[in-house]
Structure formats: C-alpha cells, structure tokens
Amino acid sequence: MEQSNKSNQPNQSNTNSNGNEYFVIKAKDNGVHVIGLTRGQDTRFHHTEKLDKGEVMIAQFTEHTSAVKVRGKALIMTKFGTIDTEE
Ligand code: TRP
Numbered sequence: 132m133e134q135s136n137k138s139n140q141p142n143q144s145n146t147n148s149n150g151n152e153y154f155v156i157k158a159k160d161n162g163v164h165v166i167g168l169t170r171g172q173d174t175r176f177h178h179t180e181k182l183d184k185g186e187v188m189i190a191q192f193t194e195h196t197s198a199v200k201v202r203g204k205a206l207i208m209t210k211f212g213t214i215d216t217e218e
Contacts, residue, residue, distance in 0.1 A: 151191065152191065152192065152209070152210055153189055153190065153191050154189075154190060154191075154199075154207065154208060154209045154210075155187060155188070155189050155206075155207070155208040156182065156187065156188045156190070156201060156205050156206070156207055156208075157185075157186075157187045157205060157206040157208070158182035158183060158184055158185065158186045158187075158203065158204070158205050159184065159204040159205055159206065159215075159217075160184055160203055160204040160205075161183045161184050162181060162182075162183070162203060163181070163182045163183075163186075163201065163202065163203035163204065163205045164179055164180070164181055164182075164200075164201070164202040164203060165179070165180045165182060165188050165190070165199060165200075165201055166178070166179050166180075166199065166200040166201070166202065167179075167180075167190075167195070167196040167198075167199055168196065168197060168198040168199065168200065169195060169196070169197065170193075170194065170195060170196060170197035171197075174197075174198070176200075177195065177196070178196075182205070201216055203216065204216055204217055
C-alpha cells in the first residue's frame with residue numbers, strides 16, 4: 132500500500148503531501164473572508180475567518196484544508212507571487 136503523508140509533519144525531505152507552503156492574506160478592507168475548504172471527496176467550507184482592514188492571516192494547506200477561497204479586497208501572497216483580489 133502506498134505510504135501517504137497526509138499529516139502536516141515534515142517527512143525526510145522536509146515536505147508533506149500538502150507542500151508545507153505558507154501563504155499570507157492581508158485584508159485591504161473590513162470584512163474580508165478567508166474560507167477553508169475540506170480535503171477529500173467532500174468539498175465544503177469548514178472554517179471562515181473574518182479579517183478587518185490591515186489584519187493578516189498566515190496559513191498553510193493541511194490534512195484538513197486543500198483549498199482556500201478569499202472574498203473581499205485583499206492581497207494574497209504565495210510562492211507564485213502576490214495576487215490582488217481587485218485586479
Ligand atoms: N484547522 C484548520 C486546518 O488545520 C486550520 C486552517 C489551516 C485553515 N489552513 C487554513 C482555515 C486555511 C482556513 C483557511 O486545516
């Protein structure tokens with residue numbers, strides 16, 4: 132059986148199945164929502180975090196979170212670069 136490493140614990144190459152990457156969301160307005168979607172067959176919202184202007188959330192993809200939706204005016208910083216939700 133395939134040995135998968137779905138935990139957020141690093142393996143020998145210091146990565147896991149989620150990539151271990153952090154991303155940063157900086158709210159440019161009050162009431163920005165950062166919504167975590169579940170990993171696996173069932174894709175649903177499992178957590179909504181509300182950020183006010185200037186607030187920053189630093190997060191990772193995890194065993195429980197495979198996708199994130201951002202609603203509102205924000206900067207999203209990832210290893211791919213910075214995305215402005217308004218542009
Ligand atoms: N309990 C969640 C998890 O471990 C916390 C979390 C991690 C989260 N990354 C997120 C919530 C991104 C919302 C968005 O998966």
